[in-house]
Amino acid sequence: MSEALINTVLLSLLACITIGIVRTRNLFGVVVLSGIYSLLIASVMMVLDAVDVAMTEASVGAGMSTVLLLGTLYLTKGHEMKAFKPPLLPLFVAIGVGAMLVYGTIDLPPFGAADQPVNQHVGPDYLARSKPETGIPNVVTSVLASYRGFDTLGETTVVFTAGIGILMLLRRRRKKDDTLREGEK
């Protein structure tokens, strides 16, 4: 029961931070708040027993995303968002989508139950087979690298493609800067 209560408190704090992200206009404030958001959601993942995911989310979300966002703010000189009137249509769309999803959620099994269908077939199978077949005690690692290795290969391909895309987008810029500097001389 204590686990569920800790989970509840952390999720409420997460909702508060989300409201802050929506309302803040200073972009640096938004970056710092998103870092806090990543730390909190990594703590929630710790409570939800996802240790490896928590480690990855903390390093990627709170570390790398913050640095990437700061670099973008440096390159675009964007400090503050423009003031704006809250448009009503997106608000209604968001609230409507949320209400429909809540209606769909009612039929889901309750939190933390061991007898829900998700935990019946594949998960226990991996838990039973991992130690004798691969010899790795960490089941997440064995599934990620052995049973679903091709998934991980596809993920690496995606990251590689994104890196190539970033390089191609930003390389042209550096050339332009060089020509500008030569023109100044």
Next chain:
Amino acid sequence: MFILAMIAVLVALSLAVFRALAGPNVFDRLLAANFIGTLAIMLLAVLGFLNGRPEFLDVGLVYAFLNITGTYAVLKFFRYGALGGEAPPNEEDENRKGFSGVHKT
């Protein structure tokens, strides 16, 4: 006994989140973020003892390194206006000020 420590950590976390939301400028938010990082480490240490499986403190070590690295990245950006390269450490340059939103021009 660990439940009491957990309650203290959660109360401190709530207060720090309040400061991060209400903080008048970026540096208050940053101070709260640093404190929240420390509190996340304490939370997962206490949680390990509470659940009877305190082996996952490695995650806490990762958090500690990331916390200090992220804070330094943001602060270096605020002070020098760049993340790397040959940024001159000139603190008197007025153009570089105003990241915190204190100076409304």
Next chain:
Amino acid sequence: MIIADVISWVMIIVGSFFLVVGAIGLIRMPDIFTRMHALSVSETMGVGFLLGGMMVQAGFTLVAFKLICLFVLLFFTSPIASHAISRAAMADGVEPVLDGPEIDARSDKHDMPLEDRRKTTTAIDADEAELSASVLVEDEEIEKGEK
């Protein structure tokens, strides 16, 4: 064994107390520098006591070694981070809130320049103003003497 339990409980209670006190200081103090001061001191104390109490509970195991690593890391990095935050705030031009009953933590006067803020404080006594002026004069004299 009971003595070790009692020691660890006392340490955990003291650590929790310091953490909560630091968080209250983060809420109640008027500006970034006093907040940093209230937070960093009690944060280091609270973290140290909590990790110490857990170390006593863990005994001589790998867990205790990890806790010692965490303690050393936090003990050195968290004051440095606080110092860096206040230094960056100073470099960015955040002015400290000086004393006076008009300047309140919950007012929105943080955005004002220091001169305007001083004008709004009407309740400074004449004696106090004189005192601060004499201190300033003394400081200048000291600087001249050094030169």
Next chain:
Amino acid sequence: MIFEEFINYYNYFITLFLMSSGLYIVVARGNMVKKLVGLGLFQTSVYLLYLSPGKILGGTPPILAEGYEVYSNPLPHVLILTAIVVGVATLGLGLALVVRIHEAYGTIEEDEIFSKGDDLQEEDNKNSTLPGDAK
């Protein structure tokens, strides 16, 4: 026990709240960096949606050891690990696009970009010599 029911479904409610907030930011806000942060909120809500059913109350993380019987489901963790890495790749590519857009238009606000794009289009139409390019 309405309170217990509430606790049982609280994870899903917060997940859906995060999802709606992310959707709102992506649709309503004009600043592109903020839009990408909102996209991150949406992604994180999906992580929560996957991880919440995998938790078993009273279980431990799925790292096999002596003396533990109940483990949480490892499969959502694997899927979400992949999703997190792909998410940061998406974020990096989007931010690179924002940098390029800022070079081309001088702003990262959406409405200003639209108005500038219309102006550039009109200039092109005026300057074009071929009659086929006018439309």
